[in-house]
Amino acid sequence: MAEGEHGTVRLDKSTRLPLYQQIFVILRNRIEAGILPPGERISGESELCEEFGVSRITSRRALNELAEQGYVVRERGRGTRVVPQPQPQALKASLDGLLENVDRIGRATSVEVRAFGYVPAPPDVAEALDLAPGTPVQRAVRVRRLGADPMSYLVTYVPEPVGRRIEGADMSETPLVILLERAGVPVASARQRISATLADAEVAAALDVPAGAPLLDVLRVVHDDADRPVEMIRVLYRPDLYHFDVTMRRVPAARGRRWSAEAPPDAGEGTS
Numbered sequence: 001m002a003e004g005e006h007g008t009v010r011l012d013k014s015t016r017l018p019l020y021q022q023i024f025v026i027l028r029n030r031i032e033a034g035i036l037p038p039g040e041r042i043s044g045e046s047e048l049c050e051e052f053g054v055s056r057i058t059s060r061r062a063l064n065e066l067a068e069q070g071y072v073v074r075e076r077g078r079g080t081r082v083v084p085q086p087q088p089q090a091l092k093a094s095l096d097g098l099l100e101n102v103d104r105i106g107r108a109t110s111v112e113v114r115a116f117g118y119v120p121a122p123p124d125v126a127e128a129l130d131l132a133p134g135t136p137v138q139r140a141v142r143v144r145r146l147g148a149d150p151m152s153y154l155v156t157y158v159p160e161p162v163g164r165r166i167e168g169a170d171m172s173e174t175p176l177v178i179l180l181e182r183a184g185v186p187v188a189s190a191r192q193r194i195s196a197t198l199a200d201a202e203v204a205a206a207l208d209v210p211a212g213a214p215l216l217d218v219l220r221v222v223h224d225d226a227d228r229p230v231e232m233i234r235v236l237y238r239p240d241l242y243h244f245d246v247t248m249r250r251v252p253a254a255r256g257r258r259w260s261a262e263a264p265p266d267a268g269e270g271t272s
Contacts, residue, residue, distance in 0.1 A: 011052055017198070017212045019054050020061035024069075025212050027062065031071050031082055032240065038084040042072065065210065109151065111172045114206070115141040118160060125157045128221050128232040138163025140171055143206050150207045151241040156233045177222065180230060188225040194218050194244065197236065207238055214239060 011022045030036045043051065048059035063080055066072045074080045120134040129137065137157045144152045156176055158166075165183040166176075174182075181187055197217040204211040216237040224230050251260045 011054070019052070020058045020065065021210055021212045023048060023052055023054070023058070023062035024065040024210055025214070027066055028069070028071055028210075029214070031066075031085070036082050038082050040082045041079045042082060044079055069210065110145050112143045112145070113140065113172050114143060115139070116171070118163070121157065125232055129157065129159055129229045131159060136160040138167075140176070142171060146241050149238075149241060151238055153203050153206050153236040154233060156231060158231045159229075162230050176231065176233070180222075185230050186225040187222055187230070189227070190220050190222045192218065192220045199236070203236055207236070209238060216242065216244070 011019050013019070015022075027036075027042065036042055045056050045059040045063065048054070048062065049056055052059070063072070063074060067074050067080075071082065071085070072080050073083050117139060118136045119139045121129065121131050121137045123133050125131075125137060126133040126135060131137070137159055140154075140156045142154045142156075143150050144154060158176075158180075162180070162183075162185060165185070166179045171179070177187055195217045197215050199207065199209055199211055199213045199215050201211050203215070204213060207213075207215075209215075216239050218233075218235045218237065220231075220233045220235070221229050222231040222233070248259045250257045
């Protein structure tokens with residue numbers, strides 16, 4: 001399918017994301033979805049101008065970004081063509097429990113601690129951890145890698161009294177939930193929300209993706225056995241390197257049958 005056959009796409013001119021990056025993300029998504037297979041010629045600068053209603057400079061920057069990221073090759077006289085993409089072996093997790101198996105994730109990934117310290121709790125963090133706004137909390141920023149590729153960007157908050165119990169522990173070697181348990185904090189449950197977001201400039205640089213790239217957005221609040229919140233974590237995942245899977249069965253219900261989710265046999269504890 002030729003690129004121009006997708007029809008006119010409206011860009012969001014109210015956002016701070018540059019137009020050329022919006023076009024780049026759209027084209028990249030078409031390539032990753034297989035709509036534009038390897039070897040396919042995609043629209044040139046003038047065709048992109050017509051499709052998106054932008055200037056030739058904007059179209060050129062979008063195509064150059066695709067080429068720099070290795071999605072296409074641009075050849076004078078032959079146009080712009082899609083090149084084959086390596087298929088990374090993505091990690092998978094179940095939708096219930098605390099997601100990943102610690103041993104498996106630990107063997108497959110590595111962690112870099114980007115920031116660590118104590119800060120006043122922002123309003124959303126204070127609410128999640130049942131604290132007064134501005135109460136000191138421990139904040140850590142980490143990047144988890146799958147091989148050489150950055151897979152996720154993690155920001156964790158724990159109440160200061162809990163944080164002091166794990167202070168000095170190596171977060172690059174041991175998941176936070178394990179550190180909490182080793183410090184005598186009995187982790188018992190978690191509430192989790194999964195949504196989607198776009199990478200801002202800081203996260204994009206950390207995950208080696210363009211600004212505006214789509215990411216999985218996981219927000220989790222962990223509770224101890226007294227149902228007190230002891231950790232809030234937000235994880236932004238690259239969807240090409242991390243998948244959520246769920247197994248479902250049809251089970252008897254009050255009226256006929258319904259779908260019920262069950263955890264895979266290897267689902268284990270989380271790696272926050």
